Amino acid sequence: MLFSDNSGAMPEAKKILISRTDAIGDVCLTLPVCEALKAAHPQAELTYLCRSYTRAVVASFEPIDQVLLLDELQQLDDQDRNKVLGQYDVVLHLFPNRVVAKWCKQARIPLRIGTAHRFFHLFTCNSRPRFSRKRSELHESQLNFKLLAPLGLTRVPSIEELNATLHFKAPQLPSTLAARDWSQVVLLHPKSNGSGVEYPLERYIELALVLHAKGYQVYFTGTEAEGQLFRTQLAQHPELIDVSGQWDLTTFIGVISKAKALVACSTGPYHIAGLCGIRAVGLFASRKPIHPGRWAALGKGASALVFDPNCQDCAEGRACSCVAKISIDQVTDALEK
Numbered sequence: 001m002l003f004s005d006n007s008g009a010m011p012e013a014k015k016i017l018i019s020r021t022d023a024i025g026d027v028c029l030t031l032p033v034c035e036a037l038k039a040a041h042p043q044a045e046l047t048y049l050c051r052s053y054t055r056a057v058v059a060s061f062e063p064i065d066q067v068l069l070l071d072e073l074q075q076l077d078d079q080d081r082n083k084v085l086g087q088y089d090v091v092l093h094l095f096p097n098r099v100v101a102k103w104c105k106q107a108r109i110p111l112r113i114g115t116a117h118r119f120f121h122l123f124t125c126n127s128r129p130r131f132s133r134k135r136s137e138l139h140e141s142q143l144n145f146k147l148l149a150p151l152g153l154t155r156v157p158s159i160e161e162l163n164a165t166l167h168f169k170a171p172q173l174p175s176t177l178a179a180r181d182w183s184q185v186v187l188l189h190p191k192s193n194g195s196g197v198e199y200p201l202e203r204y205i206e207l208a209l210v211l212h213a214k215g216y217q218v219y220f221t222g223t224e225a226e227g228q229l230f231r232t233q234l235a236q237h238p239e240l241i242d243v244s245g246q247w248d249l250t251t252f253i254g255v256i257s258k259a260k261a262l263v264a265c266s267t268g269p270y271h272i273a274g275l276c277g278i279r280a281v282g283l284f285a286s287r288k289p290i291h292p293g294r295w296a297a298l299g300k301g302a303s304a305l306v307f308d309p310n311c312q313d314c315a316e317g318r319a320c321s322c323v324a325k326i327s328i329d330q331v332t333d334a335l336e337k
Contacts, residue, residue: 023054139294187269188207188218195266197323208240221243257276260278286311
């Protein structure tokens, strides 16, 4: 079994709660841990605690049996919340959330696992693995495995091993979208809501025009608010298609799964594309801790580009625009290889 090791018998757990209540990309990189827990506890029920915003992503994780929403827990009184959380044998705090950690202790979940690098876990968790995300050379998906040690899983798999075990089932598209031919569609997602250093919009448009000349259909994606930031400039190029603000996340995941490729910086749709198995091209700065060694998308079709892996400004942690120097040829080569 890929995720097993010889560290000893794993504690029995019938109901496991996995908590990650932050952004889409972070949630995407927890799929391998979910795979590992399901492999080690095939009879256990896995429940994922997330925000309603990321529910569509978690619903596509095949190892997950149920989704529990943070938004709904916040509406309950203490007694009802304790009933909901008190049914679990284990909670795994993949993202430190002070309030959630307090709730889980109040509900008396027997095994409460959280990083030792959060002071409030001293009072809320009874198992606190000690490791540093900031100083580690491991990928974010691998770092999550450090929290599995109390459950007997002490080996951290390689990225190649993780990519071989991704079970992500994208939702079906509505019939009107399912009828389209997506085989030559390239999705460009230029904005990141602050999660990454962004490739300039002018460069995305330049890339889009090159791709259009090669025979691809180019769609610009994003939320309605993001679309308002680039829609005026796209209007000058009617051959490019603006679909920002048109789809909810469930539909967008389905679209991504059917497209040929997606290009973005380190943001949620890039990670979704990797899990869907399409060509996912990420545009990165080499600055730690936002470099691709930590945040590249999972998936056999995923790649990550930097302009200069030895950029001095990035090496010294200074803000740098070297991502803007990634060439159009680099991107098209990664997209078509």
